[in-house]
Amino acid sequence: MELWFTERHTPNVKFSIKVDHQLYSGNSEFQRIDVFDSKEFGRFLTLDGYMMLTEKDEFIYHEMITHVPMAVHPNPKNILVIGAGDGGVVRELTRYSSVESIDLVEIDELVVEVSRKFLPTTACRLDDERVHIFYEDGVKFIRRCENKYDVIIVDSTDPFGPGEGLFTKEFYGSCFKALREDGIMVNQHESPFYAEDAAAMQRSHKRIVESFPISRVYQAHIPTYPSGHWLFGFASKKYHPVRDYDPIKWSMLGIKTKYYNTKLHCGAFALPNYVEEMLRDVE
């Protein structure tokens, strides 16, 4: 018997992982949630059939979306995480002793429940006393926040489905309002490679550029996401991600990482020409 998980990366490209067995399948009010075990990628989580994370490569995504803003901000205390019910971002954040409070806003309670049960690698720090979980639509939660957070991390799914609202201008504007005067927002920024993803990437970049004075994009290689070439957005009210970055200060924290390092931090903002061009087109 051969059991394969397959995701269509485009109408003409498929990506498959051989499944050892399925651990969980369920429907929440918002989406279908599945957890599988595989030989190559270990345990993995999918939402509505889209790959969210695998045990083998989740460290790349979670380190890059977390440490980049945390290393640029000189004193991040109050953090807001939107999405990320799997707990991966929270796990990275709890490694900073400067952090006083982490608000996690996840629309789907079942994602957190399933992650706690089946994905201890990422969900392991959800019970840290600094973490407060709110089961709410991020668009709604942030509307009421003003001048409150140092860093906001938007760990969204794709720009369709329940995460749709997290790619809109009204959401980015609300994030701007919710940040302190030197706050930073980092978001999952889609991929520049396949045409449909690239269009979504440009659309969200345009909206962020219109909402923040500083808006840069950085990249990472994530094997299980479409094309593997993935982008993150760095939007900021005051700090430039490279010029205002103090690598020595971050190294002194002694946080041990598997992907992120201080050289890579700067290098990640160096983008291929075709990506630069796509971004320029909408800036």
Place this chain on the structure above:
Amino acid sequence: MTELTQVNAPIYEALRRFRRMRVVPFDVPGHKRGRGNMELTEFLGEDCMNVDVNSMKPLDNLCHPVSVIKDAEMLAAQAFGAANAFFMVGGTTSAVQSMIMYACKEGDKIIMPRNVHRSAINALILTGAVPVYVNPDVNKQLGIALGMSVAQVEQAIRENPDAKAIMVNNPTYYGICSDLRRITELAHAHGMLVLVDEAHGTHFYFGDNFPVTAMAAGADIASVSMHKSGGSLTQSSFLLMGERVNADYMRQVINLTQTTSASYLLLSSLDISRKRLALSGREIFAKTVEMAEYARSEINDIGGYYAYSRELINGDSIYDFDVSKLSVFTLPVGLAGIEVYDLLRDEYDIQIEFGDIGNILAYISVGDRKRDIERLISALSEIKRRFGRTGADMLSHEYIAPVVTEAPRKAFYADKVSVPLDESAGKVCTEFVMCYPPGIPILAPGELITQEIIEYIKYAKEKGCQMTGTEDINIERLNVLK
């Protein structure tokens, strides 16, 4: 034959049977089930093209229904509590015009509120009827026209006992209802027909706790936009009739202007939507109202904006309010409704129903998702933060009472001359000036142009309202009586 009930949809069922028969078409339409126009078929879908067919025996004929259309109309009448119902394929506009053409001949008077839809005034040009306008009460704060007060209707009836009919909006675009029961009693006591524009009131017939419907209030004829809150395709509507109306004569009136090639896409959409509302309308509209109420409370929490509701009810010109409507007063944020309307679309990719000088209206229906409601609320919050002003100079009124000097038909067909807008004061207009939406006339044929009206036209133009109706597309000149 088994008895038909609301679970049936006779036209829809006939179309399904017809599709299975695979009849070879040597009749119109010439696209022949889409095969003759593949680009269109790819765009609209084969299923859709397959039922774009002509009237024929198994499918009945809207001009003279004897089988499935007749059955479907009977079921619709039952569902709406009417004596008879007709399927309309020319929009509610054609339903409104048919009501007036049924009730009035040339020279007959008809009492109507000024905030009637333009289709009603157009019908006056078609029939030659003369309007007696009841000036709707105006809410000075919100700048919106309300319903008719019973006292004003009484006065209009007293002064025009020869009027043939009275027309009522139930509700207005903004969701406001007059005391339809009392107005109907008054009209009937004086031998007048009651015609109700229920373009925005389909859901009243199926939900709980909504304002009274025309048929329940005993009114004679109602025009219902099934395609608005009822879920059918654009341009499809129902015309409902009470016991006092001669439905066979009404059909003749409708056939004066109605197409002889009624679209089965529209007819089946009416049939299926009627079935759906009859079977599950209560849940559908309970959900709609819940979303509207949620949005209202969140929008009012933002501050500045005023999303109004039943607290406006005053027992007369706001006798009742449709809580499924999400109308928001925007002036306290320093922005005209039309500005908010444009910002929502241009900045946030959100299209709402309309914006006027002081208000916006977002149309809420069962098709909405909670997350889209959140987006709308957040976008309004952001618009306030990014674009809000204080102390902006805003024109405070919206409604200007018309001075009718000629019958609309006479003025429309009279010898006329074009003059610049600024030189038109004191002259009699021969055309419409509409501010669209909401499509309520600023000027109609036969009305006196005043300086106040000229100022209003300029202001609305400057604010970006879409102005229509005049021969001069830029509205720099007006046609007036020679």
